[in-house]
Amino acid sequence: MSIPPNWVNPEPLERYNLVVIGAGTAGLVVAAGAAGLGAKVALVERYLLGGGLSQCRVCAL
Helix, strand or coil, X not given: CCCCCCCCCCCCCCCCCEEEECCCHHHHHHXXXXXXXXXXXXXXXXXXXXXXXXXXXXXXX
């Protein structure tokens, strides 16, 4: 997996209310929910959003 050619890392805020490690299904839900309640959220993901489930063809949920 490669980084898009025009990607620029965002400048971090001084302080966050929540830092979510991993942008899989649970991480995305937690980050979106907290941000929807007004929290300043940092979502950290090494690869692509969606985590391992986005790469599955058949997943038991």
